[in-house]
Amino acid sequence: AQSVAQPEDQVNVAEGNPLTVKCTYSVSGNPYLFWYVQYPNRGLQFLLKYITGDNLVKGSYGFEAEFNKSQTSFHLKKPSALVSDSALYFCAVRDRSSGSARQLTFGSGTQLTVLP
Amino acid sequence: ETGVTQTPRHLVMGMTNKKSLKCEQHLGHNAMYWYKQSAKKPLELMFVYSLEERVENNSVPSRFSPECPNSSHLFLHLHTLQPEDSALYLCASSQFVASGGEWQFFGPGTRLTVL
Numbered sequence A: 001a002q003s004v005a006q007p008e009d010q011v012n013v014a015e016g017n018p019l020t021v022k023c024t025y026s027v028s029g030n031p032y033l034f035w036y037v038q039y040p041n042r043g044l045q046f047l048l049k050y051i052t053g054d055n056l057v058k059g060s061y062g063f064e065a066e067f068n069k070s071q072t073s074f075h076l077k078k079p080s081a082l083v084s085d086s087a088l089y090f091c092a093v094r095d096r097s098s099g100s101a102r103q104l105t106f107g108s109g110t111q112l113t114v115l116p
Numbered sequence B: 001e002t003g004v005t006q007t008p009r010h011l012v013m014g015m016t017n018k019k020s021l022k023c024e025q026h027l028g029h030n031a032m033y034w035y036k037q038s039a040k041k042p043l044e045l046m047f048v049y050s051l052e053e054r055v056e057n058n059s060v061p062s063r064f065s066p067e068c069p070n071s072s073h074l075f076l077h078l079h080t081l082q083p084e085d086s087a088l089y090l091c092a093s094s095q096f097v098a099s100g101g102e103w104q105f106f107g108p109g110t111r112l113t114v115l
Helices: none
Strands: A003-005 A010-014 A019-021 A024-026 A031-038 A044-050 A056-058 A064-068 A073-078 A087-095 A110-115 B004-007 B010-013 B018-025 B031-037 B044-049 B054-056 B064-070 B073-079 B087-094 B110-114
Touching (some): A010 A019, A024 A087, A031 A073, A044 A064, B004 B087, B010 B018, B018 B087, B054 B064
Parallel strands (some): A010 A110, B010 B110
Antiparallel strands (some): A003 A024, A031 A044, A031 A087, A087 A110, B004 B018, B018 B073, B031 B044, B064 B073, B087 B110
16 A cells, blocks of 8 residues: 655745655555646646655756655755745655556645745 | 646536546547545545556446546546535546656646536
8 A cells, every 4th residue: 555644734935945845655665756736726737756766856946855765755845935836735656566557646735835 | 739638627517417527638648547636635546547457446436437438538427426526627647657657747627516
């Protein structure tokens, strides 16, 4: 079984400050990990993924995420937040042995608000 | 058209109606998905159509019926829905790769309201 937890429903940060959106996961094997962003009235948009290799993954719009196997975490970060980063962020996981349908399991989402 | 498109974008229906949601992907992908998104809940995977199989979430009621006539089109047929079925229904597609690291492309969703 695979699962994802996003412990914060809401994160507020001032523009220009660093931001972190937290994600922890549980899989029986090794994970594929993803971050998606959803703007109002839109579908989810892929930001970045961890497959293998470097634990620090860089993605779109200046976002990055750090894979920590010992803490089973994949926190999303950005050094300097923009008001336009305000959106709903989803973490997702797939166990590498998840079968032919390759189903993703999503967290419940974290609403990020960047204050001007 | 590019990416993943969904029609209609908004749908209001009564509990006795029958309607269908349509999804089309213009990416040449070989897998398509239906998700249900309710406020403050994780996305719920409803159905997957991939190269070799259809997978369904056993908790999805039979009043939702998917159809995938080809690799580019996906439908979700709705009948005798309940008010708790009101949600955003998202379609996604992906291209399976050997590494398993593919990501899913999402459409904008259909906002469904059941009265």
